[in-house]
Amino acid sequence: MKIIDKYVISEHIAPFFLAFAILMFVMLMDFVIDVLDMIIEKGVQPGTVFQLFFLNISWMVALAVPMATLVASVMAFGRLSGDTEVVAMKSNGIPLWRIVYPAIVVGGILTVAMMFFGDLVLPKANYRAKLLTRQLVHKRPTLSIKPNVVVKDFPGFLLKVGEINHRMSEVKNVTIYDNRDRLHRR
Structure with missing residues (x-):
């Protein structure tokens, strides 16, 4: 791995985790409001609600990772371009495809990882969450x-x-x- 690859990838790391954390926070807060309503108003056991909460995190991750990747790419290449580092690299004879290459490779790796996540983890978690919800509704129809x-x-x-x-x-x-x-x- 060349220095330029490490540099471009390192520019993506902080924006990715920041965007991922913000997106997960937004989705979790929306879900927490419903969960608190189930505990406080509807009298559902907190253990059951927390189990439902953790089962629903998987679909949030499946949505947050691609969005965080997009935000990280836009922020990283925006900063590189804003500081005229892309121009400096191109003036040193580095073609544009070589600058973008590390981001494409990491994006491909994330895509494959999310495909496996979406194929192996997500359906099982969604099924268990749906089953738990049906059991709750069956026990308490209201x-x-x-x-x-x-x-x-x-x-x-x-x-x-x-x-x-x-x-x-x-x-x-x-x-x-x-x-x-x-x-x-x-």
Whole structure:
């Protein structure tokens, strides 16, 4: 590995990890809000919620790595170009493809790694998360129902619930619409 390769790759490392951390933080915070709602309002056991939380990290990684790679490339080559280092390298006879080559190789390695991750890890984690979610909904049917929102989970029927007590699994002001004939309120 030549010095220029090490230099170009080293310019990508800090922006990659910074972008990865920021992207994961944003996605995790969105998920944490839902998780806290499950613990506080709906009374789900914290251990189950944390298991669901860790199972969902895999799809976040699958989204964050490509985006972080893009951000790292833009930032690294932007800095190299902004400091006229690309011009200095080209004036020393280094072709542009040689400057970009290390980033392409590392990008290819990350692509192959993410293909294996997406093929081996991601489906299993998503399946287990979906299975755990179904088990939670089966144990506590009110988890999937939100107040004053029409639920379309039941074939031929629409369900609207006015109030929900998740701890007691009670619902009030229930309206069921029968879609089998016409939209009749019963």
